[in-house]
Amino acid sequence: MIGVFDSGHGGLTVLRALHRSLPSHDFLYLGDHADAPYGDRPPEEIYRLTLAGVSRLFERGAGLVILACNTASAVALRRLQQTWLETAWPGRRVLGVLVPMVEAVTGVPWMADVAASRQAGEPRTVGIFATSRTVDSGAYPREIAARAPEVRVVQQACPALVPLIEADAPRQRVAEAVRLYADGLMTRLASAPPQAVMLGCTHYPLVADLFTDALPVGVEVLSQPDLTAKSLSAYLERHPEFDRPGQGDVSFLTTGDPSRITALATRFFGKPARFDRT
Structure with missing residues (x-):
């Protein structure tokens, strides 16, 4: 089991x-x-x-x-x-659930020799939407940097989102919150949008389409x-x-x-x- x-x-x-x-x-x-x-x-x-x-x-x-x-x-x-x-x-x-996301972003297996995996790849940017505690832990940026230092990681805490989803709040209210957090991420990425974003909370897949709508066209939303x-x-x-x-x-x-x-x-x-x- x-x-x-x-x-x-x-x-x-x-x-x-x-x-x-x-x-x-x-x-x-x-x-x-x-x-x-x-x-x-x-x-x-x-x-x-x-x-x-x-x-x-x-x-x-x-x-x-x-x-x-x-x-x-x-x-x-x-x-x-x-x-x-x-x-x-x-x-x-x-x-x-953190491990599969890091592997997907870096292309490096979790148990690989990290030192041997540090080969320069194409620079790219990944955004992470997560709870405040996940963001504060620094786990995603730390593990991604250890395997793919060329990847720039920008995090956005979404403290109101889980309570809204669990309360089955009206879709428009949830969409407004997602838009707020997406705008916050994009403000810090003023130069260019990320190639992909990670929904770093298991509630967020329920509103993945709202993230897709709130982000620039072409940004990949990874399914945890x-x-x-x-x-x-x-x-x-x-x-x-x-x-x-x-x-x-x-x-x-x-x-x-x-x-x-x-x-x-x-x-x-x-x-x-x-x-x-x-």
């Missing part, structure tokens, strides 16, 4: 792509709705909450967990992997759920010990109110998703 963890239900957009890509695998999703959102929480608190969520999924039988939350991936993933995982859960693995699904399939090919097909079952857990979350989840998952309390 593959676990998928998120601070809320934005990660359902990732789960949807994972299940579509690996329909014979069993998935267990956990949303920490009681503590959402993570975007403005202190780093130590994000780490503690992420560790607790991953532990719950391991306790339920997951052998591999995907952090379907950019904030958790940016702030907590490396520390979990380096200082906690092998001691607490030897033989288990935790992956994040699809890239994560492609990356996981490649990972399972390299690590067959985690490639354990089941019955294609998908289960949903929440730390919040199951009835309220179930009512909201369909929009993110694309079909009914009944949550139980963990």
Whole structure:
């Protein structure tokens, strides 16, 4: 079984792509709705909450967990992997949604020899829209620079966007917010538009078309759920010990109110998703 963890239900957009890509695998999703959102929480608190969520999924039988939350991936993933995982859960693995995006932008595999990969390529600019905490972590610029120093990364925090999406705000209000953030990015890029932008929050794919409309024609908008699904399939090919097909079952857990979350989840998952309390 593959676990998928998120601070809320934005990660359902990732789960949807994972299940579509690996329909014979069993998935267990956990949303920490009681503590959402993570975007403005202190780093130590994000780490503690992420560790607790991953532990719950391991306790339920997951052998591999995907952090379907950019904030958790940016702030907590490396520390979990380096200082906690092998001691607490030897033989288990935790992956994040940050890695596939970095690989897509740089063309350099995550586990490649970074020093050997530092070959000058064509200079280009990439924009990143994300939560305030993901932006403050500097994870995307840091990892991209280590692999492709010729790529200029410009970030734009979007603090109002997740609350608007989760509240199912009128589309016009969401579009106005997206336009505001797109204009903010373009102001800092006065010389030329980026070649691509990364939607660095799992909520944002639900309004990807609004980003496309708000940006100059020709700017590529990278799909995080699809890239994560492609990356996981490649990972399972390299690590067959985690490639354990089941019955294609998908289960949903929440730390919040199951009835309220179930009512909201369909929009993110694309079909009914009944949550139980963990």
